Amino acid sequence: MSQTTQDFADRGAGGGPGQGGIWRKPDSLWEATAPPAPELPVLRDHAQADLLVIGGGFTGLSAALHAAEAGRRVVVLEASELGRGASGRNNGQVIPTLTRPDPDDMVARFGGEAGERFVALVRDSAADLFDLIRRLGIDCAAEQTGWVQPVHSPGRIRIAERRVEQWGRRGAPVELLDRAAVSKILGTDAYFGGWINRSGGHINPLALVRGLAARAVAAGAAVHVNSPALSVERQNDCWVARTPQGAVTADRLILGTNGYAAAVFPEIRTEVVPVLSWQMATAPLDESVRRAILPGRQAMSDTHGDLRFMRHTADGRLVSGGALLIPVNGPDRLRRIVGERLAGMFPALRGVAFDHVWNGRIAMTTDYFPRVHRLGPNGFAWAGCNGRGVALSVALGREMARAALGRDPAELALPFTPPTPLPFNELLQRVGPLKILQYRWNDSREIA
Structure with a gap:
């Protein structure tokens, strides 16, 4: 080999x-x-x-x-x-879920006891990571402020309801959020509700x-x-x-x-199918702008298939990103595409500079389950x-x-x-x- x-x-x-x-x-x-x-x-x-x-x-x-x-x-x-x-x-988001499969899906896939053990590992993964960071004293800008998943259409509130029910039944610190609650957390009225897991957050990876x-x-x-x-x-x-x-x-x-x-x-x-995940960071934001967007400093990724995601950094930037069909001239195209997307949700970001754009390769599976061998x-x-x-x-x-x-x-x-x-x-x-x-x-x- x-x-x-x-x-x-x-x-x-x-x-x-x-x-x-x-x-x-x-x-x-x-x-x-x-x-x-x-x-x-x-x-x-x-x-x-x-x-x-x-x-x-x-x-x-x-x-x-x-x-x-x-x-x-x-x-x-x-x-x-x-x-x-x-x-x-x-992006540095610490998220205690899988991308698509929910707890009941994991149990159905891996069997009763084995599936529930894996569900428990995923459920506790964020809390365990932040505990490890604290125990070891690792300086990585760790903020356990929670992870929120807003839903981008009225019909997708069912996704939030299902996940809150299944994770809540297994003891995860989750809460269903109505539209007003999500708007307060995010600082935008672009979403129709969602849910939060308070054990999540973000780090400098x-x-x-x-x-x-x-x-x-x-x-x-x-x-x-x-x-x-x-x-x-x-x-x-x-x-x-x-x-x-x-x-x-x-x-x-x-x-x-x-x-x-x-x-x-x-x-x-x-x-697995390796794909490029693109990230981008604004220049440091004015304090008034930063406080108006994700004022509680949660990590956020939504229910779009063409994902919207963002989080703050310790030095006052907003880190977001997105996907590109082709990587040619990727940084400039990403600045335009994601910049317009962010400005549509947060008008205060219109014209903001993005002074870092980068990517990394993530491994995708066709059914969104990890493979353990x-x-x-x-x-x-x-x-x-x-x-x-x-x-x-x-x-x-x-x-x-x-x-x-x-x-x-x-x-x-x-x-x-x-x-x-x-x-x-x-x-x-x-x-x-x-x-x-x-x-x-x-x-x-x-x-x-």
Whole structure:
């Protein structure tokens, strides 16, 4: 099983051409504001470990931290620099739900006990993340102010009612909101109601990645950057990964690469469809404008298929974003499209400058369920965040660490399924952005 480095340089990302015609990722706001990354080495020798973690994002660093805190020898291989994947380049919203499936859907999909364990993991994922940030003292601009999902048409209030009923039945801190309540929270009359989960919020995601890495190293883990796993195989009852300048032999393996998995495990790589998620940040807003928009500083993402989302930052900016059919000239086009969209909801934002535009690759599945897998003896993986990766990744990293440390997986919130590669995956990646047209058509219609 070989791995190339092609997946570690985004093509067509809209940030301008670099050497050799490869398009370089545009810098994010988070890179401009996060505390410095810890100094981490490249792997240049042969290391022995109890646990090998491939991927230095939320999943891998959470797994490494929890395993190292339990006294295990842990080695992490990150193909690039910390946070250069989606973990460090997303909107930073901490959302304790899946994108489409509701709790009853999860139970129906994974079975009674296993499904309810997974529901509980999702339900508690945001609260557990903020508790972890406080316990470790990670400086990542964390604000547990809640997450609100407004509905964009009268008919979609049924979505809010269903989710409040199902999550509330399982003890989540949720509340149904009428139109007046949503208008008060958001500062706009553009929505028809919605619901809120008060355990959610937002963080600086790159700062969280760097903070988790620093705490994992302090707990004893060895984290290596610019060390892609070129091959992974079983030898003498161990996992062996080879990098350009070294190798790791370990008893157990966790794969946490999500939408950036290359060809090491092709059956996992081809069961998700990586898509670019675009983000943009305003220049710091006047205090009067900031207080009129999301005055309670909640995170917000709505019920549009062509999603509207936003949150404030610690330095007074509004971070939003959107989807593009094609990435060509992406930053300028996104400024125009999303800028007009925001100004339609908040006239005070008309003409505001957006001084950062960036993107990251998220892994989508066709049914919006994540995929959790066993990788042979003592190997575990998951993929398919579907835009809900912050809290979910950290929680699943912890659970996979527990499984790797010997806990019975049947007792954990790990709903294992076999990999299901998608036929014509490369074609799906090419035509996937056309789904935006379908989403926009559906968004324009009343959903009964």
